[in-house]
Amino acid sequence: MALTPSTMVPLGSPMTEFRLPDYDGKDVDAKDFARSEVLVVIFMCNHCPFVKHIAPGLASFARDYAEKSLSVVAINSNDIESHPGDRPEKMREEAITQGYSFPYLFDDTQAVARDFKAACTPDFFVYDRDRRLAYRGQFDASRPGNDVPVTGADLRAAVDELLAGRPVSAEQTPSIGCNIKWKAGNEPGGSGRA
Numbered sequence: 010m011a012l013t014p015s016t017m018v019p020l021g022s023p024m025t026e027f028r029l030p031d032y033d034g035k036d037v038d039a040k041d042f043a044r045s046e047v048l049v050v051i052f053m054c055n056h057c058p059f060v061k062h063i064a065p066g067l068a069s070f071a072r073d074y075a076e077k078s079l080s081v082v083a084i085n086s087n088d089i090e091s092h093p094g095d096r097p098e099k100m101r102e103e104a105i106t107q108g109y110s111f112p113y114l115f116d117d118t119q120a121v122a123r124d125f126k127a128a129c130t131p132d133f134f135v136y137d138r139d140r141r142l143a144y145r146g147q148f149d150a151s152r153p154g155n156d157v158p159v160t161g162a163d164l165r166a167a168v169d170e171l172l173a174g175r176p177v178s179a180e181q182t183p184s185i186g187c188n189i190k191w192k193a194g195n196e197p198g199g200s201g202r203a
Contacts, residue, residue: 086122
C-alpha cells in the first residue's frame with residue numbers, strides 16, 4: 010500500500026468553486042453552503058483502508074457539529090473503471106452503512122480534485138467564512154494498525170478555532186492515505202483532463 014501525503018496547499022488560498030452530482034445524481038454546488046461559517050471539504054472514497062479506518066469518526070464529527078455553523082461535503086474523484094468499488098451506487102451504500110449525514114459527491118472528470126490539488130484519500134480542506142483555506146492536514150494521528158484511537162482531534166481543533174473566531178495554527182500535519190486513482194493522462198502534472 011503506497012502512502013501519499015497531502016500537497017499542503019498554501020494557507021489563505023481561495024476555495025475552488027464546484028458543482029458535482031451526489032451518488033443519486035442530484036447536483037450540489039459550493040454556493041449551497043454559503044450560510045456556513047466553516048466549510049470542510051473531504052476528498053475520500055469507499056475502498057481506501059485509510060478512509061475505512063476513520064469512517065465512523067467522520068460520521069461522528071459531522072453529527073457533533075451539525076448544530077454549529079459548519080458544513081461538510083465529501084468528494085470521490087477516483088477512476089471507477091480501475092476501481093469499480095467507488096462507483097456512485099457503492100458510494101450510496103457506504104454513506105448509508107457509515108451514517109454519513111453530509112453530501113457525498115462524485116467527480117467523474119477529476120477536474121475538481123485537480124483544481125483543489127487533492128492528492129490522497131482522505132484529504133481535508135477547511136475554509137473560513139471568506140472561503141480561504143485555514144486548515145489542510147490530517148483528521149488525527151490514527152492510522153490503520155498504529156493503535157492510536159480515532160478522535161478527529163486535529164480537524165476538530167482547527168474547526169473549533171475557526172468557529173470561535175480565532176486563527177488556526179499554521180503548524181499542521183499532512184494527511185496520509187492512498188493516492189487518488191487518476192485516469193490515464195489526468196495525473197497531477199499530466200497534460201489533460203479526462
